Every structure is written in structure tokens, then in C-alpha cells.
Amino acid sequence: MTRLREQALRQPAEAAAVLDEARRLRTDLYACLTDPQDGRAFKSVAGAVEDAARLSVFTRGEDGLGRWQPSPAAGLRLPVCAVARNAGELLADPRRFTVRGCPSPDCGWLFLDESGRRRWCSLATCGAKRSAWDLSDK
Incomplete structure (x- = not known):
């Protein structure tokens, strides 16, 4: 960095x-x-993912497994390329449909809800605040 x-x-x-x-x-x-129906946004992200793929190299990790990484030639775009590649992996994964938005009005974070029962981005932050508000209303 x-x-x-x-x-x-x-x-x-x-x-x-x-x-x-x-x-x-x-x-x-x-x-x-x-x-998920926002085609314009998907096309924009897809373009970023494709750009990131062009600026990637396939390397062998210390664990012996191959992996794609942004090329140092990406320059200042290296972090954007890394995020775009991960975004592409998420959008290609069925788990993308388990992404939920935190209902806290001052949050806006997204999270994976693989259990189908999760409500808050983090119980320690937004969930705890909401519980405190609920208790103060009683």
C-alpha cells in the first residue's frame, strides 16, 4: 500500500x-x-469485472493452489481490480440472493444471511442499538 x-x-x-x-x-x-433486476448496474459491474480480469495474473500460492490476483501493472487501479474480481465471484454465486440490507435507518450495510434468520448487519452494533431502543420504549 x-x-x-x-x-x-x-x-x-x-x-x-x-x-x-x-x-x-x-x-x-x-x-x-x-x-437483482437492475440491468444497468449489472452491466456496469460486469464491465469492471472484465477490466479486472484483463489486469489479472494467475499465480501459485504458498499452499500450492492457483489463484487469480490483480497484476502489479494495474497500478493505482489494483484495489479496484481486487474488489471487482470479488464482486464478480459474488454475483456468480447463488449465495448472492442471500444478501440482505440492515434495517437500521442509519446503517445501509449489506450482509450474507445464509441462515435466513439474520436481521442485523451486526448484533453488536445495529442489533444492540435497536434492542436498547426497544427497551427504552417499554
């Missing part, structure tokens, strides 16, 4: 463009996960 930080300081215009790209990806991925 130090290398990326230094590169961003040397290339502030490119860093700003990559930050905008990351924000668009976040917005479109959120739309894909909260509205």
Missing part, C-alpha cells in the same frame, strides 16, 4: 479518477445486490 500511496501522490489526477471509479463500482454493486 505504501507504493500505491506514493504513486497517488505523484499522479493526483489519476488517483482522483480511480477513486471516482471505485465509488461508481461501490454504488453499482450495491444496486446489483439490492435489486
Whole structure:
């Protein structure tokens, strides 16, 4: 990350463009996960996933397993490429339909609800706040 930080300081215009790209990806991925019918958002995320695939290399890990990783040639886009690849994996996984939104009005986080019974992004944060509110109303 130090290398990326230094590169961003040397290339502030490119860093700003990559930050905008990351924000668009976040917005479109959120739309894909909260509205599976949003074709525009899906196409946008798919484009980012395809770009990330072009900027990836297949390497062998210490455990002997192969894995795709963003190429160092991705430069400042390396973190965006990593997120885009993971987004593509999630959108290709049936578990994407278990993504739920936290009902807390000041949260907005998404989470995987594989049990089908989960309500909060985190019981320790939003769930605990809601429980405290419920108790104070009694």
C-alpha cells in the first residue's frame, strides 16, 4: 500500500479518477445486490469485472493452489481490480440472493444471511442499538 500511496501522490489526477471509479463500482454493486433486476448496474459491474480480469495474473500460492490476483501493472487501479474480481465471484454465486440490507435507518450495510434468520448487519452494533431502543420504549 505504501507504493500505491506514493504513486497517488505523484499522479493526483489519476488517483482522483480511480477513486471516482471505485465509488461508481461501490454504488453499482450495491444496486446489483439490492435489486437483482437492475440491468444497468449489472452491466456496469460486469464491465469492471472484465477490466479486472484483463489486469489479472494467475499465480501459485504458498499452499500450492492457483489463484487469480490483480497484476502489479494495474497500478493505482489494483484495489479496484481486487474488489471487482470479488464482486464478480459474488454475483456468480447463488449465495448472492442471500444478501440482505440492515434495517437500521442509519446503517445501509449489506450482509450474507445464509441462515435466513439474520436481521442485523451486526448484533453488536445495529442489533444492540435497536434492542436498547426497544427497551427504552417499554
